[in-house]
Amino acid sequence: MHDFTYYNPTKIEFGKDKENNIGRYIKEAGIENVLLAYGTGSIKKSGLYERIVASLKENGIGYQELDGIVSNPLLSRVNDGITIAKEHQLQAVLAVGGGSVADSAKAIAAGAKYDGDVWDFFIQKAQITEALPVFTVMTLAATASEMNGNAVVMNDETKQKYSIGTVLVNPVVSVINPELMATVTPDYLAYSAVDIIAHSIEVYFTASTHPHFNSRVVESIVKSVIETTEILIEDPDNYDARGEFAWVATQALNGLTPAGTAGGNFPNHMIEHSLSALYNVAHGAGLSIVIPAWMKWYKEQNPAQFERFAKEVFGLNSADAGIDALEAWFSKIGAPVRLSDADIPRSGIQALAENASQSAKLWGMGEQYPIETIAEILEKA
Ligand code: NZQ
Ligand code: ZN
Numbered sequence: 001m002h003d004f005t006y007y008n009p010t011k012i013e014f015g016k017d018k019e020n021n022i023g024r025y026i027k028e029a030g031i032e033n034v035l036l037a038y039g040t041g042s043i044k045k046s047g048l049y050e051r052i053v054a055s056l057k058e059n060g061i062g063y064q065e066l067d068g069i070v071s072n073p074l075l076s077r078v079n080d081g082i083t084i085a086k087e088h089q090l091q092a093v094l095a096v097g098g099g100s101v102a103d104s105a106k107a108i109a110a111g112a113k114y115d116g117d118v119w120d121f122f123i124q125k126a127q128i129t130e131a132l133p134v135f136t137v138m139t140l141a142a143t144a145s146e147m148n149g150n151a152v153v154m155n156d157e158t159k160q161k162y163s164i165g166t167v168l169v170n171p172v173v174s175v176i177n178p179e180l181m182a183t184v185t186p187d188y189l190a191y192s193a194v195d196i197i198a199h200s201i202e203v204y205f206t207a208s209t210h211p212h213f214n215s216r217v218v219e220s221i222v223k224s225v226i227e228t229t230e231i232l233i234e235d236p237d238n239y240d241a242r243g244e245f246a247w248v249a250t251q252a253l254n255g256l257t258p259a260g261t262a263g264g265n266f267p268n269h270m271i272e273h274s275l276s277a278l279y280n281v282a283h284g285a286g287l288s289i290v291i292p293a294w295m296k297w298y299k300e301q302n303p304a305q306f307e308r309f310a311k312e313v314f315g316l317n318s319a320d321a322g323i324d325a326l327e328a329w330f331s332k333i334g335a336p337v338r339l340s341d342a343d344i345p346r347s348g349i350q351a352l353a354e355n356a357s358q359s360a361k362l363w364g365m366g367e368q369y370p371i372e373t374i375a376e377i378l379e380k381a
Pocket of ligand 1: 038039040041042043069070071072073097098099100101103139140141142143144145148150151152180181182183184185188192195253269283
């Protein structure tokens with residue numbers, strides 16, 4: 001068991017209708033106005049937008065809006081948000097949407113308190129020392145952005161998809177109402193399932209020290225995702241399955257699973273972000289392509305944990321059988337498992353590997369993952 005600091009200052013408000021209290025939660029934090037950030041239309045279609053605005057008005061919270069945040073969110077739109085936040089001296093950012101909206105809100109929160117270019121934080125040229133408070137109402141469960149300090153944004157000019165991570169942008173309050181997630185499309189349900197599994201297994205396989213408690217939590221996460229996804233494919237309105245899926249998503253990347261482990265990292269995410277950056281594939285869809293290939297490439301470096309995974313998650317007897325079972329399950333739920341499934345040609349591998357190797361350096365994996373190694377992994381996909 002390694003030393004760690006575990007600090008997660010986010011308050012979760014979980015349950016039906018909780019979004020109607022968002023104005024009160026913001027008011028209780030002493031905030032008078034916000035930037036209301038959202039995506040490309042789902043919250044207007046569902047009627048959620050009206051309820052959020054009503055709750056803000058009821059509590060005397062003023063607001064400016066930033067709409068049109070796309071999946072694989074863009075730096076240009078983050079900059080638009082920073083401009084609005086500065087111009088109107090807004091005191092907080094409220095994200096209503098999925099991870100892309102939440103991540104954009106966090107970047108805006110940091111950028112609004114900074115005189116330089118917000119991209120400085122992503123390329124580690126500057127450190128975040130201050131940020132506006134962030135609030136979220138989640139409409140899609142996958143990233144755990146509702147309870148962590150991470151934000152991933154794509155620089156639309158340089159095609160770099162990079163991240164920041166600081167507790168300063170952990171949401172103050174996040175609302176998780178599983179009912180708001182019932183309209184998530186089957187393809188995004190599948191991508192979300194893959195993403196949640198990815199968040200838990202990255203450190204599970206790569207850490208040099210991994211306490212049994214942590215391993216069991218991860219195995220429980222993976223099994224719960226598999227069970228609840230299969231229920232939701234048949235019955236999207238199943239509240240209990242939707243709720244369990246959402247809470248599992250939050251636990252998979254809120255700091256719980258790696259606490260006490262040592263030496264773990266996120267190579268699949270590092271590689272995937274380049275698939276999203278260069279081919280605009282959904283994050284989870286990129287992961288379901290990268291993960292089986294990476295597992296086949298990496299398994300000999302930690303055979304005991306791969307055997308354990310096969311046995312505990314799938315009741316199977318070998319590392320290879322576990323990898324095959326996970327890949328087959330990704331396919332079964334409709335997630336792509338080969339580059340060709342996402343129309344990415346083999347001739348694109350070199351550029352992907354070059355792009356990802358830049359992230360590898362930023363994430364401290366430059367030596368382990370040079371361009372040739374990343375290309376070798378992608379060849380397996
Ligand atoms: O644009 P809108 O209208 O909101 O539509 C979205 C979007 O098209 C739609 N959607 C969201 N809620 C819905 C809904 N459609 C119907 N009903 C609802 N209730 O779903 C689409 C995808 O939304 P998005 O926010 O992009 O999905 P997700 O939550 O998976 O976020 C993905 C982004 O998060 C980053 C990824 O890289 C990617 O950019 N990540 C963030 C992390 C973090 N902050 O810790 C960690 C992750 O590993 C990940 O990298
Ligand atoms: Zn992810």
